[in-house]
Every structure is written in structure tokens, then in C-alpha cells.
Amino acid sequence: MIERSWQNWAGNQHAFPSDRAEPTSADELRVVLAGAVERSRTVRCVGAGHSFTPIAVTDGVQISLDSLRGIESVVRNDDGSAQVTVLAGTRLRELTAQLWELGLAMTNLGDIDEQSVAGAISTGTHGTGARFGGIATQVNALELMTADGRFVRCSRDENAELFDAARVSIGALGVITRVTLECVPAFALRAVEKPSTLTATLAELDVTVAAVDHFEFYWFPHTDRVLTKRNTRLPGDAVLRPLGKVRSYLDDELLSNTVFEGLNRLVTRVPALIPRLNAVSAQALSAREYTDRSYRVFASSRTVRFVEMEYAVPVADIGWVLGEVDRWLERSAISIAFPVEVRFAAADDIWLSTAYGRPTAYIAVHQYHRRDHREYFDAVEAICRSVGGRPHWGKLHSLGGDELRDTYEHFDNFLRIRDSMDPGKLFGSEYLERLLS
DSSP, X not given: OOOOOEEOTTSOOEEOOSEEEOOSSHHHHHHHHHHHHXXXXXXXXXXXXXXXXXXXXXXXXXXXXXXXXXXXXXEEOXXXXXXXXXXXXXXXXXXXXXXXHTTEEOSOOXXXXXXXXXXXXXXXXXXXXTTOOOGGGGEEEEEEEOTTXXXXXXXXXXXXXXXHHXXXXXXXXXXXXXXXXXXXXXXXXXXXXXXXXXXXXXXXXXXXXXXXXXXXXXXXXXXXXXXXXXXXXXXXXXXXXXXXXXXXXXXXXXXXXXXXXXXXXXXXXXXXXHHHHHHHHXXXXXXXXXXXXXXXXXXXXXXXXXXXXXXXXXXXXXXXXXXXXXXXXXXSSOOOOSOEEEEEEOOBOOTTOTTBTSOEEEEEEEEETTSOOHHHHHHHHHHHHXXXXXXXXXXXXXXXXXXXXXXXXXXXXXXXXXXXXXXXXXXXXXXXXXXXX
């Protein structure tokens, strides 16, 4: 057993489980589960702790997957792609670097790569790109250990309904032990980042999203300014022209993290400065272009602590949603220093995926961890819900089972699978029961 107290990356969730375990093998995991059953303790798994919700919080047994890491096998296909089986605790940062050495890559990634594979899948982590789904859509098969210590494998051809449920399962069905990912030949990304206006970006949005492999933008509240990011896929043997060490340090470490941390500390004391500082920051942005390995372009360093809420809305509604958020900020006394992030994803068929059945736009709002987020997040949530928005499973929201049932066609099917996999609710928690009531 390991130290019992725990908190997530953002520091907004804390747990004091009766036990914390870090099994190094399937046999050890089975012993931990049997012990929890014997003592009538619930079990929650935790990866990197990058969820902002209490999804990993428990007063029962908290299981860390950190010792279940690494690539187990690679089965190559004729087209250069491969099925790569990895242990569930493998961090995305480790995995993507290892895949590159094998001439492979994940099809798409989010902008943070600290998460474990199991955690990223279970909470519906996604990147951006209208032709690409979230990380769970890259899963070819997965294996879970059930409450009674059995292994159950699922894929499109084996236990297909379980596969539909398990790819985004919020840890409610069992402990994911290994995952088989459909990986593609290694590719580079040419990144073009430049400032623009929100007005111009929204006017051209449909064309841009359709034409660019991976498009996203950051809107600076209280201004009409945005930073756009266009990533174009190139062959793996393309000439790489990464950012120089000095430019990378200045932009990504000094300005985006060190200086931004200092500014947030300042505006926490003097919020009235925020609109002016946002305008200055947006005007100070300079364009840059570089080409690097795909995983290095997708993900970026984040050291400034924040809390986050993200909603998935129909693509056609994202302009209206942003307009309503802007209008609410004009009416309110709230000032927001963090940019609003907007990304896109293809529709998928995963029961609890935020992109189930529809092309999706994501709006992510953030607040510095020392400032109160509630009024801002509540307002954005109400706007997103008015167009059928679905909250990201790993990020803050206020919805319970009744509201979630209205937004997910297969919600009750998921509950049926859960009842069959875990009838005793070993993998439950107070928070999970609120979600799945």
C-alpha cells in the first residue's frame, strides 16, 4: 500500500481513501479487488489525476495504474498502420515517443499528454480536427478486470455492446488493464499560428474547419482577438523545422507559463486589470510557423494551475454560443483572464462520447485556481445546455443522471451494461452515483 492522501493536478479535488494500492501485475490487482470486496469497500482507479471532477475520489480503495505501463505488442498491417497493445497506466507522453521510434503515431491527441491511456479513454479525451474523433475512437480492443477478478475482452467483434460502453466508461465497468490502439504511420505536423479577430474567424469557420486537418482557436474574453492554430499533416519523413530552443522557451515556457502565472497572480488581486491585459496580450501575439513530430505539435506544456469546464455542442451552434458568452460577460461583473479554447471533432458511435452521433465543436473555459469559477462556469453551462451541449466527463459541470439521460441516446443501455458487469457497484462512488442515477 502507498500514501493514502491524494489530490488531482489542479488541486481542487482531494481524497482520503481507506487504502491506496499500486499493483504491478494482474495477480496483484486481483488481490486488491478481492480485498475490497471482502471489506465492503468501493474502488476507484486513478491515472495522472488530470480530471477536474471528483471522478477518482473515494473513501474506499484508490488504485493507481502507474506500475502497469509499457507497450506489450505491435501487430503491423500491410498499409503501414499497426495494432499496438499497451498497459493501461501508460502515459500518453511516453507512448507517443515510443511509437515514433517504431515508425508509428496516434491519429490524434489532445493538447495535454500527461494522462494515462486508460484515463484518457475513460473520460473522453479528444483533440481537434473535423475528420478525427477522440482518443477512444482509436481503440481497437480493450481488456477489463471485473469485480470478481475475471478478465473480459471486448472489441467490435467480441462483446460488441460492452465495447460500445467501455471505450468511454468513466471507470464504472471495471479496471481497464490493457488497450489495443489502431496506430497510423508516423507523421509530422506543420503548425501555423497567428492572431486574428473572432469576427473574421467565425465568418470563415465552416471553410476553415473543413480545409484544415487540425484547427483550433483561442478567444481572449473582453476583446475581439483570437489566436488561431492550423496543423497540417505531413509524411513522417518530411523535413522537420522545429522551433528553436530560444523561441520555444520564450513562447511556451516564459510567456505561456511563467509570465502568465505572474499575471494571474496580479489580476487575482486586481481583477479590473483583466480586460486591458487581455487586449495587450492579444495584440502582442506574433505569428509563428514550424514543423515537428506530430505528438510534439499536438501537446504543449501547462504549468499554470487552473480549473476547467468544457462542453460539446453542435458545430452549427458554436458561433451563437460564443456570442452569448461574450454578451454575458458584458453584462456581468466577472472578468476572465484565461482564453476560451474552441476545438472540433468528428461524430462517433461510442455511447457516452460527447461527440456521439454528431460533428462537434468544443468550448473550453478556464479559471485560475486561486479565483472563483462558479458564476462564470454556471453561465457558460446554461448557454451550452440550451443547444443540447454535453459536458466533458473529466471537467467540471453540474449535471446529474436525469439531465445526462436526456443528452445521451444510449444512457440506459450503458446502465444495463454496468449492472451486468458490476452488480454490486464495487466501482462506484458518491460522485459516480450522481452521474449514473
